[in-house]
Amino acid sequence: MIQATRVSWRYGSNLVIDGVSVTARPGRVLGLIGPNGSGKTTLLRLLYGALRSGTGQVAVDGDDLSALPAREAARRLAVVVQETGGETALTVAELVLLGRGPHLSTFQRTGQADHEIAAHCLARVDATQLASRAFASLSGGERQRVLIARALAQQATHLLLDEPTNHLDIRYQHEILRLVRDLDTCSVVVLHDLNLAARYCDDLVLLGQGGVAAAGTTHEVLDPYVLEPVYGIGIQRIELDGAIHLLFQPNDRRTAERSAGMSERQRANHQLSAVVPQDGTQRSGVPA
Amino acid sequence: MTATARPESRPDLLGVAAQRRRTGLWLLALTIGLVLTGVAAVGSGAVGIPPTTVARIIGHHLVGLPAEVTWTPPQEAIVWQVRLPRVLLGMLVGAGLAACGVALQAMVRNVLADPYLLGINSGASSGAAAAILFGVGAGFGQYALSTSAFLGALGASLLVFLIARSGGRVTSIRLLLSGVAVGYALYATTSFLIFASGSAEGARSVMFWLLGSLGLARWNALLLVAAVVLGATIGYLTVVGRRLDVLAIGDETAQTLGVSPDRFRLRLLVLVSLSVGVLVSAAGSIGFVGLVVPHLARRIVGAPHVRVVPVAALLGAILLVWADVLARVLLAPQEIPIGIITALLGAPFLLVLIRRLHA
Numbered sequence: 001m002i003q004a005t006r007v008s009w010r011y012g013s014n015l016v017i018d019g020v021s022v023t024a025r026p027g028r029v030l031g032l033i034g035p036n037g038s039g040k041t042t043l044l045r046l047l048y049g050a051l052r053s054g055t056g057q058v059a060v061d062g063d064d065l066s067a068l069p070a071r072e073a074a075r076r077l078a079v080v081v082q083e084t085g086g087e088t089a090l091t092v093a094e095l096v097l098l099g100r101g102p103h104l105s106t107f108q109r110t111g112q113a114d115h116e117i118a119a120h121c122l123a124r125v126d127a128t129q130l131a132s133r134a135f136a137s138l139s140g141g142e143r144q145r146v147l148i149a150r151a152l153a154q155q156a157t158h159l160l161l162d163e164p165t166n167h168l169d170i171r172y173q174h175e176i177l178r179l180v181r182d183l184d185t186c187s188v189v190v191l192h193d194l195n196l197a198a199r200y201c202d203d204l205v206l207l208g209q210g211g212v213a214a215a216g217t218t219h220e221v222l223d224p225y226v227l228e229p230v231y232g233i234g235i236q237r238i239e240l241d242g243a244i245h246l247l248f249q250p251n252d253r254r255t256a257e258r259s260a261g262m263s264e265r266q267r268a269n270h271q272l273s274a275v276v277p278q279d280g281t282q283r284s285g286v287p288a
Numbered sequence: 289m290t291a292t293a294r295p296e297s298r299p300d301l302l303g304v305a306a307q308r309r310r311t312g313l314w315l316l317a318l319t320i321g322l323v324l325t326g327v328a329a330v331g332s333g334a335v336g337i338p339p340t341t342v343a344r345i346i347g348h349h350l351v352g353l354p355a356e357v358t359w360t361p362p363q364e365a366i367v368w369q370v371r372l373p374r375v376l377l378g379m380l381v382g383a384g385l386a387a388c389g390v391a392l393q394a395m396v397r398n399v400l401a402d403p404y405l406l407g408i409n410s411g412a413s414s415g416a417a418a419a420i421l422f423g424v425g426a427g428f429g430q431y432a433l434s435t436s437a438f439l440g441a442l443g444a445s446l447l448v449f450l451i452a453r454s455g456g457r458v459t460s461i462r463l464l465l466s467g468v469a470v471g472y473a474l475y476a477t478t479s480f481l482i483f484a485s486g487s488a489e490g491a492r493s494v495m496f497w498l499l500g501s502l503g504l505a506r507w508n509a510l511l512l513v514a515a516v517v518l519g520a521t522i523g524y525l526t527v528v529g530r531r532l533d534v535l536a537i538g539d540e541t542a543q544t545l546g547v548s549p550d551r552f553r554l555r556l557l558v559l560v561s562l563s564v565g566v567l568v569s570a571a572g573s574i575g576f577v578g579l580v581v582p583h584l585a586r587r588i589v590g591a592p593h594v595r596v597v598p599v600a601a602l603l604g605a606i607l608l609v610w611a612d613v614l615a616r617v618l619l620a621p622q623e624i625p626i627g628i629i630t631a632l633l634g635a636p637f638l639l640v641l642i643r644r645l646h647a
Contacts, residue, residue, distance in 0.1 A: 050540055074546030081540045087397065088537050089591035093302035098537075101530050102546040109594075115301040131302055154545075 006056035018210040029187045031197040034207030040190045074102035078156035093131040099153030121152040140167030198244040318602035330371045377505040382608025383601035384518040389578025394536040402579035407471030412568035413497040415440020421485040438565030499627030500572035529594025576634025
């Protein structure tokens with residue numbers, strides 16, 4: 001469990017994160033969403049200690065993160081950052097084995113067990129055939145999968161990912177997020193794509209204007225009423241087989257009038273869906 | 289973690305075992321090459337001495353075998369008093385420069401980093417020149433030279449890093465440019481100090497501090513200090529190979545894999561400065577070894593530092609000893625500063641490297 005209490009961060013005079021509190025619970029996937037510049041990545045970096053908030057604190061399983069030694073922190077938190085290390089001359093296998101580092105003492109070499117874990121993690125992201133390739137020679141999507149394999153090889157109890165679906169084609173976007181979802185770790189994912197968030201996150205924190213605009217379960221947060229003012233775009237929510245899908249309409253002048261009409265329907269839709277239990281078994285209650 | 293069902297024969301997953309065997313063979317081959325290089329280099333020069341005689345003289349001194357003296361006293365003096373310390377110093381300097389180059393390239397994430405290009409050598413030269421000419425650091429006794437060279441190196445590298453730092457980040461291009469600028473300024477300072485001191489040896493000393501020479505090698509404390517410091521540096525860098533790997537990828541990655549990048553970088557910087565200080569006080573400022581050799585090592589054994597550091601050290605030792613042989617015999621009996629040889633050999637390599645960057 002990661003618990004951030006009233007953390008803040010400013011770049012120069014720009015207060016990006018202002019006294020934000022979030023909690024990521026074990027066994028669940030927490031999505032951080034919000035428009036560009038809302039501080040999603042900054043909040044994530046505060047959560048894994050790359051940035052140290054002057055106020056508040058971040059606790060990992062109850063221990064203050066800033067007091068944990070770096071190696072111990074790396075055994076608890078595995079992170080996939082956007083810094084790709086594209087210039088490294090390491091091979092894929094060597095890079096993934098670095099994920100075992102936090103578990104090894106300084107003088108210890110990687111052993112058979114480490115190699116098995118690394119090979120297994122490469123297989124999980126469907127990258128076994130890349131093992132002997134130079135990391136720098138991979139495509140963006142392949143790199144992303146390899147970096148996720150390295151994070152998995154850390155076998156940490158928490159997994160934090162900064163826009164892991166960047167550079168991935170649609171198939172791997174879903175496969176990677178399904179993989180994250182199937183892990184029993186406590187996961188935090190920064191996501192741009194709200195429909196991916198809808199499908200793969202249990203809880204969401206919506207950031208806007210330096211603070212949390214909304215937080216709760218995915219069902220609660222992905223509400224057009226909540227999202228529209230933050231994103232400044234017309235949003236319609238529909239539910240198919242109990243899964244949320246969002247449709248977007250730009251707010252230019254011509255569609256503005258139409259979307260005003262739409263939001264009447266949305267509201268109706270939304271009120272209906274709010275009545276229905278959220279496990280999708282009661283579809284009969286929703287007019288098709 | 290739970291143990292997975294153990295396969296009957298343990299397969300070499302990810303080819304790690306094969307790679308380790310390969311590295312082991314390379315280390316063995318290079319060690320043999322280093323010994324042969326040593327014997328050949330001690331034998332060559334203005335007076336040629338057959339390798340068997342060289343081996344016998346060294347064996348006689350080290351372990352008392354062979355007991356019977358079959359060589360002339362001048363041969364013995366040349367081998368034991370003059371050339372052997374010189375070759376050993378060459379090995380230490382080559383190994384140390386190569387290892388420092390590896391560390392710096394990982395630290396600044398730039399394949400063009402090298403103690404010489406980053407101005408660290410020049411800082412050490414300035415410190416050493418100040419110690420010799422004006423007695424700076426005389427309180428350290430016979431270590432005054434090494435100490436003030438170390439302080440000069442540390443000062444120069446900190447200065448370069450501070451200039452290159454912007455918004456908490458060190459960018460590679462800034463780093464290289466500030467290294468070049470600080471290096472030039474310190475070059476000039478060193479030369480100025482030497483001429484201002486009115487020393488009759490002025491021009492010759494400038495040659496030594498700026499282009500290097502192994503000609504001052506003796507069986508003395510400095511050789512011992514160099515052996516200890518460089519042995520420790522190479523050993524440490526090998527042991528922390530995995531940490532160098534993650535630092536070379538990026539600060540954020542290093543941190544998420546359990547390495548505090550700032551603390552580690554500072555430790556490396558002090559260590560590199562210490563090594564360069566000792567090297568420069570013993571052999572002057574020799575360029576290109578720290579730049580070129582790490583690349584050769586990576587070509588041979590791949591990128592992981594636990595393999596690159598020892599291989600680069602051995603390669604650097606071999607190359608520098610041969611460069612010194614060239615420096616001694618090319619225009620014999622006149623001796624060429626060794627930095628001229630390393631630059632002549634290294635500069636074309638640098639050009640190839642630049643052409644390949646982001647090609």
